[in-house]
Amino acid sequence: MTQTKNKPKPVLLVALGGNALIRKGQAGTVAEQFDNLKVPMTQIARLSRDFRVIITHGNGPQVGNLLLQQECCDTVPRLPLEILVAQTQGQIGYKIESTLDEALMAMGINSQPLVSLISYVVVDATDKAFKSPSKPVGPAFTREKAATLPYPTIKTPKGYRRVVVSPQPVTIVEKREIRTLIDAGFIVICCGGGGIPVVRAGRTFDGVDAVIDKDLASARLAEEVGVDLFIMATDVDGVALNFGKPDERYLTTVSLEESAKFIIDGHFSAGAMLPKVEAAMQFVGSGGKRAVITRIDRIADAAAGKAGTEFVLEKE
Numbered sequence: 600m601t602q603t604k605n606k607p608k609p610v611l612l613v614a615l616g617g618n619a620l621i622r623k624g625q626a627g628t629v630a631e632q633f634d635n636l637k638v639p640m641t642q643i644a645r646l647s648r649d650f651r652v653i654i655t656h657g658n659g660p661q662v663g664n665l666l667l668q669q670e671c672c673d674t675v676p677r678l679p680l681e682i683l684v685a686q687t688q689g690q691i692g693y694k695i696e697s698t699l700d701e702a703l704m705a706m707g708i709n710s711q712p713l714v715s716l717i718s719y720v721v722v723d724a725t726d727k728a729f730k731s732p733s734k735p736v737g738p739a740f741t742r743e744k745a746a747t748l749p750y751p752t753i754k755t756p757k758g759y760r761r762v763v764v765s766p767q768p769v770t771i772v773e774k775r776e777i778r779t780l781i782d783a784g785f786i787v788i789c790c791g792g793g794g795i796p797v798v799r800a801g802r803t804f805d806g807v808d809a810v811i812d813k814d815l816a817s818a819r820l821a822e823e824v825g826v827d828l829f830i831m832a833t834d835v836d837g838v839a840l841n842f843g844k845p846d847e848r849y850l851t852t853v854s855l856e857e858s859a860k861f862i863i864d865g866h867f868s869a870g871a872m873l874p875k876v877e878a879a880m881q882f883v884g885s886g887g888k889r890a891v892i893t894r895i896d897r898i899a900d901a902a903a904g905k906a907g908t909e910f911v912l913e914k915e
Contacts, residue, residue, distance in 0.1 A: 609827035610781060611650035611902065614817040614878075615639055617657040618834040619895055620691065623757065627660055629694075636698040639832060642899040643786075644702035647711065650902075651781045653826065654695060655817040658687035658792030662810060663737020663761060680763065681795055681806035688717055688791035695788050712785045719772035719804060720794030720816050726766035734765030734810045735870045755870030756843065764809040766796065768816040772804070774823040781824070790816050818878035822885050829882050829890045830901050831875050836894050837908030838876060840866050850908045855880050858910065879910040 619639050620632040643652060665683045678686075692715030703711050732751050739758030740748065752759040771777070771790065780787045793811030797804035814831055821829045835842075839849045840861065853861075858880050867873040872892075879890035893900070893907025900906035 607782070608649060608651050610653065610825060611646060611828045611830065612653040612655065612817060612821050612826045613639070613643060613898060614814055614829070614831045615654065615656040615695075616831070616833040616895065617659045619656065619832065620694065621660045623834070627664070632694055633698060636694055637702070638896050639898055640695065640699040640702045641705075642896075644699060644706055644708070646899060646902055647703070647708075647786060650828070651784070652786045653777065653781060653820070653824070654699075654786065654788045655790040655813055655820065656691055656695065656788070656792070657813045658684065658691060658810075659736045659760075660738065661687045661691060662792060666737060666761070679806065680808045680810060681797070684792045684795050684810060685717060688715070688795070691791055692716075692788045699786065712783075714780060714785050714787055716773060716777065716780075716787060716789040718777075718789045718791065718794045719797045720790065720811050720819075721769040721772060721804070722766035722796050722798060722807065722809065722811065723769055724798040724807070728766040729764050729809070732762040732764050733869065734763050734812060735760035736763055736810060737761045753870055756868055757871075760870065765793075765812055766807075766809055768794065768811050768819045771816070771820045771823055772797070774820065777820070778824045790820055812874045812878075814875045814878035815881070818881045818890075821882050821887060826882075827888050828902060829879070829887060830898055830907075831878065831890075831892045832895045832898050832901075833875065833892065834895060835872075836897075836906070837892050838867075838872060842866070842868070842872070852909050852911060852914065854911055854913045855884055856913065883910045883912060 621627040625631050662683050669677045696713050696715050735755050745752040745759035751762050753762045793813040793816040796807045796809040837849050841847050882890045890910040891901045891907040897906035
């Protein structure tokens with residue numbers, strides 16, 4: 600990709616799934632997480648030559664583990680979920696930033712500015728989601744183990760996981776700051792775990808006990824800062840019909856009309872692919888240029904149009 604003189608580079612937003620840090624079957628040690636990040640960060644470092652980059656990330660395993668730690672200790676006061684989300688933004692932002700910095704230096708890029716930004720996301724206090732937990736967090740359990748747990752769980756492709764309240768994102772509080780930073784040449788890491796959920800209280804904000812889906816928050820951010828390419832990186836090749844069945848079929852390109860029909864037909868799991876498809880539809884439907892769902896090790900290929908499932912307004 601060649602940059603036109605005096606024309607700014609396009610903006611790329613990469614939303615990393617939880618498998619970017621902890622892969623299936625791993626214990627989730629710090630060493631494992633740093634090692635796993637080398638795959639996406641090496642690709643993002645290369646892409647930074649042609650794009651201004653924003654990175655968002657999930658926190659399902661990490662915030663779930665913090666919740667488990669809270670339950671194992673009564674010596675100190677327990678922290679609300681909003682604070683745990685903030686903690687994961689700090690710890691994961693540090694891991695992403697340091698791994699990306701190493702990848703950039705390996706390419707001979709020693710002066711690329713990076714920043715990890717604590718991010719708030721406004722939600723509606725009247726959102727019906729507050730009455731029905733739906734967002735999976737933490738480790739996966741067997742059906743038998745889940746039946747013994749003191750909190751609600753939901754069946755996902757990885758097993759039964761704890762569910763917490765997950766309202767829809769309304770707006771990203773720091774959108775102006777994020778836009779200013781990317782225009783100044785920074786790679787910005789933000790909206791970790793979907794952002795810290797807050798509700799408006801007059802001219803201030805109050806935190807709420809919830810977790811926002813990171814893909815939906817990323818789509819909202821992409822709209823608000825003017826992203827050109829929105830890539831969601833996960834642990835599968837793209838969007839599949841009849842996932843996990845003998846007649847499984849991956850899609851290369853899908854229109855918004857087709858996507859809506861596939862949702863009605865029940866092709867996408869609420870605990871896995873559904874929010875990604877909804878996020879892609881939201882971005883493209885609001886005027887976004889390209890949205891792609893792809894595997895974590897094919898981010899660069901997806902940017903080049905050679906991998907993943909791409910969403911379009913309508914097929915020609």
